[in-house]
Each structure stands twice: as structure tokens, then as C-alpha cells.
Amino acid sequence: MQKITRDVLVEKAVSLLENGTVANVLGWRKGEFDYDITPAVFTDKADIEANFVWNDFCGANFSKYLVQKTRKLEGKILVFLKPCDTYSFNQLLTEHRFDREKVYAVGVSCEGMVDIDKIKAIAGDGISKIVCGEMIEVSTVYSDEVIKIDAKDVLEGRCESCKSKKHVAYDELLGEEGDVIDSNRFDEVAKLEAMTPDERFAFWQEQLSKCIRCNACRDICPACTCENCVFNNPNSGVENKAAANSFEEKMFHIIRAFHVAGRCTDCGECSRVCPQNIPLHLLNRKFIKDMDSFYGEYQAGAEVGSRAPLVNYTTEDVEPCDVFEGGNE
């Protein structure tokens, strides 16, 4: 389904490596099946030509890897960024988390990524082959028939409500530049807001009780780049390796949501990686929606150096409690 082909990216990567612009390429490495790519650093032309992948399963956002890789790797790093990834990229720069000089950023246009779980819900288990395209062709070990699925029907949740096809950061762009989209991303939040407090509590209780505290959501999150998270730090007083009860289940997520409020770009990585399918992005989106309504529209990562509403006090700021009558009915 991606308009821009893999070959264009491969050619770009190889030429930038060969002309010495970069020494490393951060890209998607071919997996065992056709859908399980792994983020990887490539340094070698033959490796890129054989194993670099760009297709509808390249959801992984590389921005956060730059924090670690710019410190560790020798030489400049080429990073490929989808539109949503560029917001994370800018936000990390705003927070001075990596050295921009060490990175060569290539924006790649994106038509949306697909969700293997949704494909499996239609095609079943036992997948032997997947060919990407407008119609995704799926083969399984259970039948000779090739199952055709419209890629639009199996988009990742975050791509169904993609907020922007525009790249807000790059040195070079592959494919066409898009626009910020009038997305439906707050519809789900509105649904939650329409619930009674009891219903909403029950919703989150059910969702968060599934959490196994694997920390994948935090570890993938480009806004979570603390060197030592309070939840890991025995000296913080709130160290918490596993949730012992429903209070602790919620505490981790609520604290994390507050901590990334104003910095979360809504990239959707948290919900994408959660092994328990918890819609974590809804917590963050609720914050984004509220901040928009209290302090005016603000998109984290839209530009480098902007001040997030929660760290930008003005005397005109509203008191949230005057706007919303929160809490108990």
C-alpha cells in the first residue's frame, strides 16, 4: 500500500552510505515471517540490499533510538521517519535528548501501517506468506486459497486516526509531502467523556487490570527517556516492579500519563506494543484534548523549542476546575 517503494529507500540508504554522508542507517530489518520486522542499524550495502524492509508493517518509530544510538555509534546516522515519527523527533530535540548534528533525517511518506492482529482475526492463524498492497494477500498453511484483505480494513488503530501526513522535520523527503489532517482522533475520547464516572472507572479498571507491567509502553515511548525511571529506582519510594493490587495497576499509568502530558505527540507507539491491547493512547489523548481546550491548540513536536502549555504559565491561564466540574457527580 505504501506509495513509495522499498527500492527508493534502499537506494537512498546505499548512496548516503557510499558518499560518506552517514556511517549508519537506522531501518527496518526483515523478520522470520513477512510481518515481524525488527529495528536495526545497518552499516553495510549488501546487508541493506538483502535485509532492509519498507512495507505496511514498518510501524516502529525510530526517533527514540536516536537518544542511545547518537551516543554509542561512530559517525552520522541516517534515520527514516514517517510523518508521525517526525513529531517525536522534534519533541526529543526540544528536550535536548540527542545531537541533531549526528543525524541525517529522511522523511518518508506514509499511507498507514497495518495491524497483524487484525489480519489474523480475518485470515486466521498459521500464516505462511503475506504480500503487501492495496489488497493484502495472505496465505496460510491451512488452505491453498489466498485470502485478500483491503489494507484499509486492517490499519493500525493509530493510523485509522492519523493526525498528520506532514513531516515536521527532515533533511530530505522521499515521496510527497502531505498535510496536517483533520483527524477523528478525539472521537474515542469524547465517548469516554460521555460516560458516567462509574462507567469510566469500570472501563479503565477492566483495561488496566490486564496490565502485566512489562513496561513495553514506557520503554518504547519517545517521551519516556528518563535515565532511571522512578518506577525502577529503589530510592524513589515508588519503585514498583509489579502491581500488587488495582491501585498500583492504575498508579503506574496515571503517573506516566501525567508525566508525558504536553510532551506526548500522540505517536501511538504505547498502544501498538502493549501485549495486552490496552488502549493507553486514550489516556494521553484525553490530556491533549483538555490542554487544547484550556490553553488553545497545541501539538507537541510540531516545532522544535515550543513551550508546552503545562510548563508555560501565563496569567490568563484558566483554572481547570472552573472549566470542568470533575470528579464525583
Add this chain to the structure above:
Amino acid sequence: MFKCSMESLNSVFAKISANAELYIPADNCDGKAVYTKWAEGVELSNQLNTVKSPKDFFFPQVEDMMAFKVEGKNIELIDIRKAQEDFVVFGVRACDVKAFEVLDNVFLVDPVDSYYAERREHGIIISVACGRPSETCFCQTFGIDAANPGGDITVWYADGNAYWQSNTEKGEKLLASLGLESCDSAAVDAEKAKIANIMKKLPLAELKADAFGGGKTMELFNRPEWKALSESCLGCGTCTFVCPTCQCYDVKEFNTGKGVVRFRCWDSCMYSDFTKCAHGNPRLSQVERFRQRFMHKLVYYPENNNGLFGCVGCGRCLAKCPISMNIVKVMKTLGGNA
């Protein structure tokens, strides 16, 4: 061998749960299978396996171990365990049944972990053969037969019926109490042949573990490939927490305000504070932490347990790792049978 129709399975569940708590895989709000306490209305899932493994029944993620009451110079130690009741887990796949053997070798050897032992003693495992394995399944790499899953009782689904066979004394007693119709094994034999045929077609059917096992430490430990394999590992605990054989835990104390409770919770070798000592974590970077997980499953564990591998090929870490790095990719890279 005994049988019941698939339609009457629910009434069999009712019978089992009259005497013991029964857990079956049922779909949750996202349509994912999770072990759920059976009650009228809880429906058996059609999914191949549960997201979390049945390990949790015997080795829960968090458990309080004991409490201390301090009065002056007196410390009173309180056993806070409740008496363990019998319980039955239905629908366990062959890989997960084998995983209990892996855990038993850790928790039931001297000094026996009485918490785990009590639950093993009171738990009855009803396994189910895998009619529709997934591409992520590679139990056969470790010699596990998805058509003969074992446990206390084995169930096969075939032509609209569930066929039951007991394998242990515990299982026999339970099965006898269910009043099922006895039958021959023709349908089950056919189902086993069908499963064997499907297993051959799975993408990982040819994966071999020959390059691993006891005695391979020096050969594998310093392999340069570990660096690239672990390069983008997040150090999250997903792979360890969904794994039916991961067995590491951390023991801590919690000040309740009125006393102290000692608890344990799962730990992960992928974490930066794993086995932390006075000088810090002996595994300085994610390369060593990542290596530990796979060396443990593929080399150290078999070395200490007569060749039994610490992975059962359930495929959960393949399905759930956020960066799709997993034991199969490690085996193919280091084992040279890609």
C-alpha cells in the same frame, strides 16, 4: 477413552466446577484468550492459546509470602497463606504442559518451594491437543508433540466431539466422576495424524536446537552476533512475562505501617536492576542481559537439567515482543540453520 459432544462440554464444565474451581480459556474484551474462572455463561475460546501462560496459576506474578510483626525486640513471623483448595485448569496446550516440567525442576528440587508445590499438588491439568497451530509455534523443535499434550487428562477435539483420556491417577479420578460415554480411539488417531501433518507444514518445522544445549557455553557466550541481535532490544519484560518457563523472581519487603510483608514478584533478566548486588548489575549493558535470557533457555538450563531445554516453543515471545526480536531469530543466527 471417553467422549462427549462439543455442545455438552459446558455441562461437563459445570460438573467439574461443582467440586473444584475450574479455569478455561475464554475471550476477553479484546477477543484475546485468557484463563477465566468458569461459571454459567463463560464460553470456551476458539483461539489457539492464551496471551498469558498457565504458569500464573502456580507461580503468580505477585504473591505475599509472609508477614512480620515487630514488638520491642520481638519479631513474630506470620504465615499468611490460606489453605490451597483443589482447582482444575482446562485447555492447556502441549507446550505449556511441558513448561510445568521446566518449572518443577526449579521449584520442586531441594529446597522445595512450598508455595509452588502446594499449588502443583492441588492443581489438575486438562490439556487439549492443537488442531490449528500457529506459524509462531515450534514446540516440535524441542520434541514436544502437540497431538499428545499430556497433563493429568488429555482432550482432543474431533468431528464435533471432545475425547478424554486420563494420564495420571488424579486425572483418572476426575474423569471417572464425569460420567462420560466410553469409546474407542479411532477418531483421536485420525486427529493425531492430521495434527502431525499440519506440524510438518509450519514455517518453523525445520528449526533445530542441535547447536544448543549443555556444554555449549564457551562456544556461544562470546559470539559477536549478540551485539546486533540485542541492538534494538528495549529491555522491557514482555518476553519474560508472557513466557511459560521464565522463572525468576525478586523478593522484597513492604512496610504496611503496622508491620512488614515480604512478597515476591516476577523479575526479568532484561531489567537493569536484575540480580543487583552492592556493586550494581553484573550484566553491564543490554547485550549481556539479552544474552542471559537466551543462554539460560538454550544452554544453562539444559546443562543443569539433563538436556531439557528451557524453551518449549510456545511462540508467545515471537508474537509479543515490541521489536519482534525473539528466541527463533537468536537460534537461527547462532545455530547456523537459517
